[in-house]
Amino acid sequence: MEAIAFYVFGILITALFLVTVFSKNVLYAMSALAAGMVLISGLYFVLGADFLGAVQLVVYSGAIMALYAFGMMFFDATRDIKEKNQAPLAVFLLSGLSALILVVIFAAPQIGHNVRALLATPKGMDNPHAIGAVLFTKYLIPFEVAAVMLLVAMIAGIVLASKKMEVSLSESDDYLVEEHEMKEQK
Amino acid sequence: MQSYLYIALFAPLVSSLFAAIFAQQKKIQLVGIITSILIALSFFASVELLVYLMQTNKIVHATLFDWIVIGDMNVKFGFTVDHVTAVMMVVVTLVSALVHIYSNYYMEHDKSFNRFFSYLSAFVFSMLVLVMSDSFLGLFIGWEGVGVCSWLLIGFWYYKKDETRDVNPSISPSWAANEAFIMNRIADLGLLIGIFLIFWNVGSLKYNDFFAAIPNLNHGLLVAIGIALFIGAMGKSAQFPLHTWLADAMEGPTPVSALIHAATMVTAGVYLVIRANPLYSQIPGVGYFIAVLGTFVAIFAASMALVNRDLKRVIAYSTLSQLGYMFAAAGLGAYWVALFHLAAHAFFKALLFLSAGNVMHAMHDELDMFKMGGLKKYMAKTYLMMGIASLALSGIYPFAGFFSKDTILEVAFNEETYGIWFVLWFTAGLTAFYSFRQVFLVFHGDERFHELGIHPHEAKPYALWAMAPLAVLAVIAGFFKEEFVEFITKFLPPYEMSEHTEHLVWFFIIVTMGIALTGIFIAYKKYANGLRRDPKVENSFLYKLLFNQYYIPIFYEKAFAKPYKELSDIAWKEIDQEIVDATVDGIAKAVEVTGDVSRRAQNGNLSTYLKWMAFGLIFISLIALISVVVK
Amino acid sequence: MSVGLSEYLILAVILFVIGLTGVIRRKNLLMLFFATEIMLNAANVALAALSSYMGDLTGQMFALFIIAIAASEVAVGLGLLILVYKKYGTLDLDDLNLLKG
Numbered sequence: 001m002e003a004i005a006f007y008v009f010g011i012l013i014t015a016l017f018l019v020t021v022f023s024k025n026v027l028y029a030m031s032a033l034a035a036g037m038v039l040i041s042g043l044y045f046v047l048g049a050d051f052l053g054a055v056q057l058v059v060y061s062g063a064i065m066a067l068y069a070f071g072m073m074f075f076d077a078t079r080d081i082k083e084k085n086q087a088p089l090a091v092f093l094l095s096g097l098s099a100l101i102l103v104v105i106f107a108a109p110q111i112g113h114n115v116r117a118l119l120a121t122p123k124g125m126d127n128p129h130a131i132g133a134v135l136f137t138k139y140l141i142p143f144e145v146a147a148v149m150l151l152v153a154m155i156a157g158i159v160l161a162s163k164k165m166e167v168s169l170s171e172s173d174d175y176l177v178e179e180h181e182m183k184e185q186k
Numbered sequence: 187m188q189s190y191l192y193i194a195l196f197a198p199l200v201s202s203l204f205a206a207i208f209a210q211q212k213k214i215q216l217v218g219i220i221t222s223i224l225i226a227l228s229f230f231a232s233v234e235l236l237v238y239l240m241q242t243n244k245i246v247h248a249t250l251f252d253w254i255v256i257g258d259m260n261v262k263f264g265f266t267v268d269h270v271t272a273v274m275m276v277v278v279t280l281v282s283a284l285v286h287i288y289s290n291y292y293m294e295h296d297k298s299f300n301r302f303f304s305y306l307s308a309f310v311f312s313m314l315v316l317v318m319s320d321s322f323l324g325l326f327i328g329w330e331g332v333g334v335c336s337w338l339l340i341g342f343w344y345y346k347k348d349e350t351r352d353v354n355p356s357i358s359p360s361w362a363a364n365e366a367f368i369m370n371r372i373a374d375l376g377l378l379i380g381i382f383l384i385f386w387n388v389g390s391l392k393y394n395d396f397f398a399a400i401p402n403l404n405h406g407l408l409v410a411i412g413i414a415l416f417i418g419a420m421g422k423s424a425q426f427p428l429h430t431w432l433a434d435a436m437e438g439p440t441p442v443s444a445l446i447h448a449a450t451m452v453t454a455g456v457y458l459v460i461r462a463n464p465l466y467s468q469i470p471g472v473g474y475f476i477a478v479l480g481t482f483v484a485i486f487a488a489s490m491a492l493v494n495r496d497l498k499r500v501i502a503y504s505t506l507s508q509l510g511y512m513f514a515a516a517g518l519g520a521y522w523v524a525l526f527h528l529a530a531h532a533f534f535k536a537l538l539f540l541s542a543g544n545v546m547h548a549m550h551d552e553l554d555m556f557k558m559g560g561l562k563k564y565m566a567k568t569y570l571m572m573g574i575a576s577l578a579l580s581g582i583y584p585f586a587g588f589f590s591k592d593t594i595l596e597v598a599f600n601e602e603t604y605g606i607w608f609v610l611w612f613t614a615g616l617t618a619f620y621s622f623r624q625v626f627l628v629f630h631g632d633e634r635f636h637e638l639g640i641h642p643h644e645a646k647p648y649a650l651w652a653m654a655p656l657a658v659l660a661v662i663a664g665f666f667k668e669e670f671v672e673f674i675t676k677f678l679p680p681y682e683m684s685e686h687t688e689h690l691v692w693f694f695i696i697v698t699m700g701i702a703l704t705g706i707f708i709a710y711k712k713y714a715n716g717l718r719r720d721p722k723v724e725n726s727f728l729y730k731l732l733f734n735q736y737y738i739p740i741f742y743e744k745a746f747a748k749p750y751k752e753l754s755d756i757a758w759k760e761i762d763q764e765i766v767d768a769t770v771d772g773i774a775k776a777v778e779v780t781g782d783v784s785r786r787a788q789n790g791n792l793s794t795y796l797k798w799m800a801f802g803l804i805f806i807s808l809i810a811l812i813s814v815v816v817k
Numbered sequence: 818m819s820v821g822l823s824e825y826l827i828l829a830v831i832l833f834v835i836g837l838t839g840v841i842r843r844k845n846l847l848m849l850f851f852a853t854e855i856m857l858n859a860a861n862v863a864l865a866a867l868s869s870y871m872g873d874l875t876g877q878m879f880a881l882f883i884i885a886i887a888a889s890e891v892a893v894g895l896g897l898l899i900l901v902y903k904k905y906g907t908l909d910l911d912d913l914n915l916l917k918g
Contacts, residue, residue: 052865
């Protein structure tokens with residue numbers, strides 16, 4: 001049962017991501033990406049990481065993809081992207097080589113044997129409970145830092161998106177901005 | 187007493203630094219006055235120390251600070267005032283103070299008045315470090331210090347142009363300064379080797395430690411140290427074959443010649459031999475060599491002085507000759523005699539030079555004695571002083587030179603080195619001849635300077651007053667011989683004449699006076715009644731040989747300077763440009779080319795960078811993989 | 818038929834390489850972002866698999882933080898993308914090469 005689920009999910013995810021990477025249409029690419037994300041959460045459920053799966057669904061498939069969808073409203077999404085791929089051989093070689101090396105590394109027996117469990121899963125709890133227990137004890141400070149980081153990112157996103165871009169950012173002397181604002185008022 | 191030591195030592199330093207502040211400015215009379223006062227202060231402190239030593243016989247020590255502390259090596263910067271040092275200090279500071287005062291007159295129209303005093307005081311400080319140090323290292327510092335000051339002062343008029351050897355035998359002040367400096371470097375290497383040998387074998391550079399260790403060192407080593415130190419002394423005291431620089435050093439201002447190249451610095455070599463007397467008394471062979479070399483230099487230099495026409499060069503050769511006397515005495519083991527002659531010589535030779543300075547001023551820097559004559563009418567006081575100095579130099583009773591030089595001759599006889607005695611005795615005659623040849627050529631006979639349109643004048647009174655103490659000392663210094671002997675032999679080994687010599691003292695006095703008076707008489711006959719030039723003599727081989735200083739400067743230039751220059755040219759063009767420069771340029775070129783090539787990688791396209799990043803990822807993973815597999 | 822850790826890891830590698838291919842192949846900035854998301858997810862899969870097979874929660878913790886980072890990245894990155902698009906009217910990397918050396 002688990003094997004069937006893994007292979008089905010695995011093949012589907014691979015296929016969807018390939019579509020994302022090779023599609024010429026942004027809309028297709030994004031849709032495939034979103035679907036892939038949802039399926040990855042399926043993998044998490046299979047692995048027993050229920051909470052992670054839920055977060056994946058909510059944050060990735062929900063929030064992040066929604067953000068992309070909003071962002072795409074600024075661009076022309078229906079038009080095909082024209083890209084000239086200058087060095088297909090280089091792309092092929094680099095991806096192939098990295099794939100080969102990474103597979104060798106992960107399949108090498110030494111790696112799997114050398115890994116030890118440093119923070120054993122608490123017994124007698126289901127996954128969300130266990131995560132909560134660990135997150136608010138050992139990982140409290142990183143958690144808070146992550147929270148602050150998200151806040152900063154949010155503010156940054158708002159500021160950047162609302163900036164007036166007729167004035168160059170790199171030359172954004174205050175008087176230029178003021179001049180521009182005065183012009184607009186007229 | 188230590189405070190007197192510090193005053194004596196540091197007053198010249200303060201004076202030098204004070205003058206240095208105004209070095210680049212126009213003449214400030216106050217600078218000359220204040221430096222003179224500070225040097226005089228140093229003189230009074232030195233006298234105080236000498237009196238203290240006389241009364242208590244206690245040696246004064248002072249340690250400034252730990253100087254070099256490396257591992258087991260601990261060199262302290264210390265000073266000591268013993269009997270020899272006290273005598274040297276008084277001589278040095280006295281002559282320095284008088285020369286400073288005199289320089290106010292001599293340099294009064296020079297545009298670098300302040301700079302001159304700064305150098306001069308710096309010299310006094312270095313010289314005091316040299317004589318007061320309690321270790322060979324401190325001596326070496328002072329040794330180099332006086333070398334630098336000598337270089338600065340010889341080349342004081344550095345802006346004068348180079349001339350050919352025929353016009354000016356010393357070519358130019360800067361050339362002469364470099365010559366003096368380089369010759370001294372050669373000799374200093376010897377001194378340095380001697381110091382290294384001492385440190386290597388004794389482990390300390392203090393005089394006392396070294397002298398205490400002498401009985402434990404083997405004879406060959408002592409000979410090596412003795413020779414090495416003497417090579418240093420040869421350079422500083424301009425002994426053959428490193429003598430050529432001294433005559434050329436006369437390019438410097440005349441007060442400098444009086445102070446450095448007659449009275450003090452050049453005697454540093456003699457001081458070194460006297461200071462190292464426990465060493466040299468253990469190695470009589472080296473001592474005998476020193477004596478022979480000194481004797482040779484005495485007659486060698488005197489012979490060159492016989493024919494020279496340049497006023498200052500004659501005095502320079504006579505200095506050389508007198509240094510030879512001092513080395514002869516020191517080499518024969520009569521250290522106090524050498525020191526006595528050193529002190530007496532300092533007084534009358536400084537006086538002689540300062541008188542020559544007056545003459546030069548009167549003659550508008552004309553130095554050729556054949557163009558002077560009859561000056562006694564115009565400069566009676568200078569005539570008197572120069573006469574006193576010349577009499578002292580010739581060794582006429584009762585002047586200072588008589589006592590010191592006569593004692594040296596007695597020593598030579600007493601040691602049964604009759605050859606040395608005879609040469610020195612004969613040289614005494616030559617000395618008298620060239621000294622009075624000079625006096626008569628300058629002050630007697632027809633007034634040959636009118637052709638040049640010169641109106642001679644006497645020096646200013648205060649300049650003459652500055653010279654007066656030297657004149658007095660040149661007359662009376664000899665009478666203090668007994669006191670001097672009593673004082674100095676508390677520190678230096680005494681030198682006793684044998685019975686046989688004692689009996690012959692009167693004979694010596696008569697013989698020595700006889701040849702000196704003969705020399706003066708011949709000079710009088712030949713030059714007192716006007717200059718008669720004899721082309722036959724002047725064209726003779728011997729005359730030309732002497733006039734051209736035995737062709738030694740030319741020989742040095744051909745034998746050493748030229749090949750060295752060619753070697754340098756090869757090193758420059760073949761080695762430096764072809765190998766060293768090419769290597770450095772090659773590195774720069776390689777960097778430039780790689781930079782130019784790798785610049786193209788930075789094409790501003792993010793995609794390229796990402797490809798490089800992926801390549802880096804692969805590369806690092808590969809290394810990780812290989813390292814794991816290999817392990 | 819059970820699934821081992823290696824299968825999960827190899828899946829993660831495959832996904833990661835797909836993402837990497839996208840990063841080096843695509844010229845459109847938005848597509849680059851998509852490819853980055855794929856790489857992040859590949860890492861997450863590997864972490865979750867390790868976590869579950871080793872009985873260690875650290876992997877899942879890191880996966881959670883990666884998701885948080887991804888969210889921030891998207892927020893800021895999209896803001897910048899919009900700025901770039903407004904200023905230059907294009908997202909193609911071949912046209913954005915002002916920093917030429």
